[in-house]
Amino acid sequence: MTRVEHATQSSRIGVALIAIALxxxxxxxxxxxxxxxxxxxxxxxxxxxxxxxxxLAGYAGLVSVGQQAFVGLGGYLLFAFAILLGMHPIxxxxxxxxxxALVAVPVAALIFRLRGAYFAIGTWVVAEVFRLLASxxxxxxxxxxxxxxxxxxxxxxxxxxxxxxETYWLALALTIVVLGAIVGLLRSxxxxxxxxxxxxxxAAESVGISVWRTKFxxxxxxxxxxxxxxxxxxxxxxxxxxxxxxxxNDWTAFIIFITVIGGIGRVEGPIxxxxxxxxxRQTLADLGSLYLMMxxxxxxxxxxWAPKGLWGLVAERFGWQALPLQRHLVLEKxxxxxx
Amino acid sequence: xxxxxxxxxxVLIGGLYAMFAAGLSLIFGVMRxxxxxxxxxxxxxxxxxxxxxxxxxVNPLVSxxxxxxxxxxxxxxxxxxxLNRTLGDDLLxxxxxxxxxxxxxxxxxxxxxxxxxRRLHAGVIEIQAFELLQGVWIGVLPLVQFTIAVAVIAGLxxxxxxxxxxxxxxxxxxxxxxAQLTGLDTRHVFAVAMALSLAxxxxxxxxxxxxxxxxxxxxxxxxxFGFEAVIIGGLGSVWGTLAGGVIxxxxxxxxxxxxxxxxxxxGHLVFLVIxxxxxxxxxxxxxx
Numbered sequence: 001m002t003r004v005e006h007a008t009q010s011s012r013i014g015v016a017l018i019a020i021a022l023x024x025x026x027x028x029x030x031x032x033x034x035x036x037x038x039x040x041x042x043x044x045x046x047x048x049x050x051x052x053x054x055x056l057a058g059y060a061g062l063v064s065v066g067q068q069a070f071v072g073l074g075g076y077l078l079f080a081f082a083i084l085l086g087m088h089p090i091x092x093x094x095x096x097x098x099x100x101a102l103v104a105v106p107v108a109a110l111i112f113r114l115r116g117a118y119f120a121i122g123t124w125v126v127a128e129v130f131r132l133l134a135s136x137x138x139x140x141x142x143x144x145x146x147x148x149x150x151x152x153x154x155x156x157x158x159x160x161x162x163x164x165x166e167t168y169w170l171a172l173a174l175t176i177v178v179l180g181a182i183v184g185l186l187r188s189x190x191x192x193x194x195x196x197x198x199x200x201x202x203a204a205e206s207v208g209i210s211v212w213r214t215k216f217x218x219x220x221x222x223x224x225x226x227x228x229x230x231x232x233x234x235x236x237x238x239x240x241x242x243x244x245x246x247x248x249n250d251w252t253a254f255i256i257f258i259t260v261i262g263g264i265g266r267v268e269g270p271i272x273x274x275x276x277x278x279x280x281r282q283t284l285a286d287l288g289s290l291y292l293m294m295x296x297x298x299x300x301x302x303x304x305w306a307p308k309g310l311w312g313l314v315a316e317r318f319g320w321q322a323l324p325l326q327r328h329l330v331l332e333k334x335x336x337x338x339x
Numbered sequence: 340x341x342x343x344x345x346x347x348x349x350v351l352i353g354g355l356y357a358m359f360a361a362g363l364s365l366i367f368g369v370m371r372x373x374x375x376x377x378x379x380x381x382x383x384x385x386x387x388x389x390x391x392x393x394x395x396x397v398n399p400l401v402s403x404x405x406x407x408x409x410x411x412x413x414x415x416x417x418x419x420x421x422l423n424r425t426l427g428d429d430l431l432x433x434x435x436x437x438x439x440x441x442x443x444x445x446x447x448x449x450x451x452x453x454x455x456x457r458r459l460h461a462g463v464i465e466i467q468a469f470e471l472l473q474g475v476w477i478g479v480l481p482l483v484q485f486t487i488a489v490a491v492i493a494g495l496x497x498x499x500x501x502x503x504x505x506x507x508x509x510x511x512x513x514x515x516x517x518a519q520l521t522g523l524d525t526r527h528v529f530a531v532a533m534a535l536s537l538a539x540x541x542x543x544x545x546x547x548x549x550x551x552x553x554x555x556x557x558x559x560x561x562x563x564f565g566f567e568a569v570i571i572g573g574l575g576s577v578w579g580t581l582a583g584g585v586i587x588x589x590x591x592x593x594x595x596x597x598x599x600x601x602x603x604x605x606g607h608l609v610f611l612v613i614x615x616x617x618x619x620x621x622x623x624x625x626x627x
Contacts, residue, residue: 117373
């Protein structure tokens with residue numbers, strides 16, 4: 001009897017630790033102040049965005065520098081639904097995802113004609129087109145942007161504190177859903193196909209995996225998640241403008257930095273990377289553009305000398321994995337020569 | 340006549356875009372590297388020219404003989420010291436390293452020169468113009484810039500197909516390990532290609548700075564123009580980049596005439612339409 005096992009001892013410890021951490025974080029409204037809640041909620045959105053980008057670039061090999069297209073799209077969908085249709089913001093966030101996926105279909109059909117690095121710049125052009133189009137929509141503030149009307153905000157919850165708790169839990173829940181979906185996907189047979197593509201595209205194709213179709217599906221799924229998180233981000237900010245919604249710095253440069261530092265092509269990477277990113281930001285952000293230069297330099301150094309990132313180093317040195325994603329064949333001994 | 344004028348202006352600015360594109364296309368052709376920092380290097384060239392112009396009190400166009408070799412040296416050093424390490428089968432390192440470089444250059448310029456908008460003044464040539472046909476005026480400066488763009492592209496074409504260096508470029512482009520076997524030092528060949536690319540960028544950067552305002556943040560936009568011109572023209576085709584640049588320039592000029600908000604959008608849309616209908620570009624040379 002043989003079977004495939006995902007968990008290792010380290011991943012059992014990892015899952016237990018993650019479960020404890022999640023309980024502590026879920027209770028944050030009871031132990032943290034407003035500042036802490038805001039910071040944590042922002043961290044969650046970056047974990048989610050980086051994990052989605054990691055799925056796209058690290059696993060499917062689709063290096064996009066234009067995911068801000070879907071962050072911004074999600075944000076604008078939230079504002080459009082809430083302001084123009086009077087939809088509840090949380091409902092708007094949930095609807096923004098599927099619409100993001102729908103929009104991604106023609107976009108993918110178009111930019112999948114470009115390969116490799118040209119694909120990357122193609123995604124950027126799409127994001128620019130979205131930004132320019134958004135600044136033409138005058139009911140949503142045109143080029144200067146718009147705030148979420150007070151009526152919409154108040155409709156969420158009567159008291160300000162309750163509203164803040166609600167957005168916090170929403171951010172935590174959405175991030176858990178995104179991460180859970182990614183882990184679930186990677187543990188499925190599609191995940192096996194994806195890992196094969198990550199390791200060697202040609203070999204993957206030769207064992208019967210449709211590389212194009214797999215990448216296409218991943219692009220759509222990523223757009224869905226990214227649009228939803230985008231909507232969430234702009235619910236936190238309560239204000240949107242084309243430049244903030246489609247910012248290449250905020251939604252691509254930082255995300256790439258996080259993923260590369262943490263470890264690209266590993267689920268744990270973006271989580272580790274986000275923690276480091278926020279530690280650096282809390283201590284060095286006063287340096288302004290010098291801080292950004294350092295970030296660029298660190299990303300280059302890591303890419304050249306430790307391309308698997310920090311978690312990659314840890315995983316290789318100690319054989320750790322925090323999540324049950326490996327596949328082991330378990331051979332159970334059969335008693336030979338039964339009496 | 341008004342429309343003829345607009346199209347003509349578009350054609351002339353297209354020369355500038357073609358120079359953005361030629362540098363990008365050159366290094367992609369030789370080493371399959373797409374330089375995300377390309378646009379920021381164009382802006383860097385503009386600032387180098389600003390320093391030379393201010394420091395020596397000369398016309399920006401006169402600063403070219405100094406700016407071009409400086410940028411070429413930067414390119415050679417960049418390739419030898421950094422970018423050669425990123426080349427290989429994996430797509431990520433060159434992409435992410437040049438992306439990091441782009442952030443460093445942008446913020447470095449911001450740190451040194453602030454976010455203020457700058458402009459280089461080339462003197463009386465900026466306002467000189469002559470009447471080509473009745474009612475059709477051509478500025479001397481745009482015409483000079485377009486002529487130089489055509490000359491640069493013709494020069495690159497000649498260099499690629501007529502010289503020993505061009506043969507080395509084509510050899511490494513076709514098969515890097517084979518080229519190495521015949522005794523070519525590919526690291527040096529790549530570095531020379533990058534130096535050449537940045538020399539072209541330097542010319543483009545100076546003309547950009549004379550023509551419009553610039554600040555540290557406009558690099559990515561120039562990268563996108565160059566990239567669009569490359570794809571419209573067709574990968575690997577030297578003259579295609581000129582055609583691509585001109586088409587992009589005309590689209591933007593026509594778009595701007597319809598509605599000022601449509602200038603950039605029109606260019607992007609024409610690019611996307613061509614990508615949809617003819618993904619290999621209008622004058623393709625190599626595939627993929």
